[in-house]
Amino acid sequence: MYDLLEFWDPGVHYNQTALCPSGRLSRAALVPLVADIQAVRQLIGYGPPTHNHALCHVCSLPQHDIEEIDFSLFTPRDEQAHRDIAMVYRNAESTAERENIAKRTGIRWSELLRLEYWNPCAYVVVDTMHNLYLGLLQRHVRVYWGVNEDAEDGDASELDASAPPERPDEESMAKGVDLLLYGSNSDLLHAGRPVLYHLCVDRGLRRAGYNRQLVENLDKWVDFPVPEYGDYMTPEIWEAEKSLGKGNKDTTIAQYHKKTLVAMCAVRDLNSGGTKKELAARLTTYASSGNAELATVKITSTLCAEEDDEDDEDDEEPRRHGKEAVGHDTLTAYMEDHSRMELPSWVNAPPVGFGTKKHGKLSADQWRTLCSINFPVSLIRTWGFQEERRVAMLRNFIDLVEAVELVGLLETDEERIARAEVLLERYLIIAKELYKGHKIQPNHHLAMHLGFFLRLFGPVHSWRAFVFERFNYFLQSLDTNMKLGEIELTFMMRSCREANFRHLLRSPVVRRHMKPFSEALRALDKEDRRGMRLDAILRSADADSSTEEVARKVSRTILLDPAVYSALLHRINTEETVSPRNPAPSRTATPCSSASISGVFYKPRTRSTGDSNIMFRHPSLQGPSAGRIEKMFMHAGKSSGGQDPRDELYLVVKRLEELDEEDAAYDPYPQYGIVGGRLCYDNYSKEIFVLQPKDVLCHFAKTTMDHLVLWRSNAEGLKEEVRLKKPCVHVRPLDRVSTQASAMAGC
Template sequence: MGLIAFNCLNLPPTTHNKLSNYCIAGITPGTHEPSVTTINHVLSPIIDQLLTLNTGVNIHTHAYPNGQLVRVKLLGLVGDVVGTHKVAGYALHSATCFCSYCDCTIQQRSKLQIGRRREDKVVRAQAINYQKAKTITQQEALVKKFGVHWSELNHLEYWDTVDHVILGVMHNWLEGVLQHHWRYQWGFKGACHQSLTHVTQGDRIDEEESDYESEEEAEGWDDDYNLQLGTAASLFSEREQKDFNRLLAGVVLPAGINRLPLNLGDTRHGKLKAVQWKSLYIYIIPLIVPELLVLDVEDSKKTSTHAMIIENITRLCRCTQIVLANEHTKADCNEFRSMYNRYNDTSRLLFNDTRILPNHHYALHIPDQLCFWGPLMAISEFAGEWMNGLLQKVKTNHVYYSLKRLALFREGSYSPQYFFLILLYP
């Protein structure tokens, strides 16, 4: 089940994401997610209403007995990438032209570079050509070439097909980039994976250091790794994951910060929530990683693999702080760009055959998103996902009235006055 909902950006960021300030405009039919064709049929009546609201409606109130002209415009489209691409008229991230912001192709994705920026008028022309195509074969050829299909949103002349598609940081950054690093680069994915093999002691130390190095080895940590391994290798072995969890048990977080399970890397704790990924990279990792990897502060080598691992994760944690911050400057946007590029560079050096996913490319556009929209957490998917969860828990037994009463009134989406209107006009 998918939810189509609106909120008012004229309200302060602290209040416009409250459930009571959302308008539920529609629910996509189940049991499978809608196709491109189906989603346009679902959107059609909503777009008709938006066209009317764009010209304005006269609303009579006590303060304005003669009426006040009110106009409504659709701005940002928020959701996961699959949803926003379908609604906005872009191909999915498995397509050749997968990005809605630039013309990067799937073959160029591994370079982690932004392509030529898409332009609204060009995308609209490509969408119209798709709509005018007479056969499915012609439409498929156009999608393969340009990565664009028709969307009902193109009826809104003020709608910008590029800038008004918001990159959802919950799915892209928290559950995308951060989760991939944790599970596949570091190996915390619920199973024992091959750890990066240690370089032999005789290859890198002299005799007077042998006692100290043997003590390091007894602790299960080494100063360098043989990193030339395939994608099946991961940074932390099972023993090292246990060391991480042992240190995690000693971390005391203030009230209000989401706790993490103490058996990270074990399938029994299930999936981490987005807010838990935030806690992990903002609070936990910066505390624990130095304890694990900095064996001797005075004797630590800047060129060692440990130092590179610390630099790599430090860049990622700093990027996370910028993405989740409540305010930004242009300097922050530039810092994110620099930090993220350096994170990718060190990842290539540390992890052989690093797999570059669409989320890694989309994250390159975060600085532009920050400059255009401001703090992305204020327009993130959290509220929509919360409403999805509420609606999915409602047991209606196919009784429509129960759905309205339970999901809308009891959960606080509408006022008691609205509930009274439902009673009068069911």
């Protein structure tokens, strides 16, 4: 801490540096603090997240409101107030007094507060590796859904965080209902856990959390009972119900879609005919009647009527059990797709045996791949055609995955951040409805502050733990010979040497004369495969070469075959619109075995099938296409300014055939946005395209769909099977820079 204080004021004066011969002043400041949340809380002096005033270090939401997911209700913490309390804690005269302050406020003194510039409410970032990949994604799959290879797929509706209490006798329950309708909240609280729990279950309310939370759920229901929609609940219905509950006017309610308003009237036994305006007026009149008892009776009668209907229908499909959602069928589909999927080498695939007893723990980036690539491919083609609850579960999961993908982009802007926030809020609203037995966790709450950090510190790759775990690895790989007293000096010497060396390698003279050497060194850098491989690759590339391609040439020169040569001419000529090149470009070229474009390595298919699948643009094609790199070569480019012509990289690509219009209408994937991907026919066009590096957008994950079965509703509203005209492959663009290619491909 003392070092940090000095580094800021007065700073350190260096007598001489490479760029400043007369020396310069250097200051260092600690700004973002990156760690997993437990470590962070200790470091900044917060009590456990269960403390009512220490749920969150960014906003002042109390722990008992943790289920609140309306962003607009979060008030940022006051930095000065935090510092004031921490000072009182530090200056307290006894341990007992200190503990008293911590108990009351949830705040302790932290040594970091010595740094006057440091803001404990804004500089402690929520680490996305722990929060999203190991947190939200893992929790969703393991806890909300549950995984069980020995069981049929369930619908997870009966999964609870802890064992449910046994149902009390009818008399106790009747007494509970009485307290609910006519008693006070504290009377209701005394009814005990089993009664509260089953009162919630009976009304389709959330049943997770402390007794106080259950009373709150019941209390809200009495104030304005949101009817039980079950699987019919949609994000829009939820929004509209909330709006109605707030007492908004009929003109506001009338802005929702008609089918939403019809559903809201129907579930309340109201007339569901007429215009949107009439429906909205009916709903607001009903809501403002303020007669909770009447509302209760009506809605209960609607529910009973629905239950009776169900009993009458014999041809109803057998209901799924309410336990683990990822059962035998889903795991089989996952394994099939896993074995048919080609991934680029920078993607860390989850084990094929995921969900079986044999496999070990998944790493953070394996959770990311599983949830953002494998599961969407398998679940959209299976769950996507099942009953409404499973479809709702799928859509809700895709919302989460898209939000996670948007947060993880290497380039971001306000539009993407805002979209991630909307998706995350929608995810949590619907997840609360779908998984009523699970509490909202501190991680869920913290995830809602990620937008704040993205706006403050930019894209996550510079402030998430992957990078720092890589630095840990780097430090561990330094040779210290266990001489402990000298360890700091060794670090210093090694770091300086490496910094000087890198500086030297960057100078133009050295670059010109030692190109193979610096390339070999860069290749060595990539041996570090821990953490996010793409991050590692991008960060090891020099900043100034990240946009230019680095190609590995094979020495011999070849004569281009006529089809490739004519495609090359076509590409060169579309670039130079003024006049065709004179003299004609050379017919010879030097083949390459791999090339790095914007920090990602691409290879021809003979070298690596996974690294050859690319999304690309071409002047003669509309929108992004999916294709395969057949060959890559360096070709003598145009000479400029009297200098020798520079070799330019070209890629020879064949394109996957697009679905025809009729088949495209059955493709279930595009409706799921950037996470869904799309289908193509499993067939490469004969036509050859020659690309320049700037035409390449990103890799894609390619999955052959051998026995793809799709469904549609026929005129009578019955499901019928659809077969596409030819075998298909699934294309999932892997643009982790800006999602441009994927977003376009989804259109």
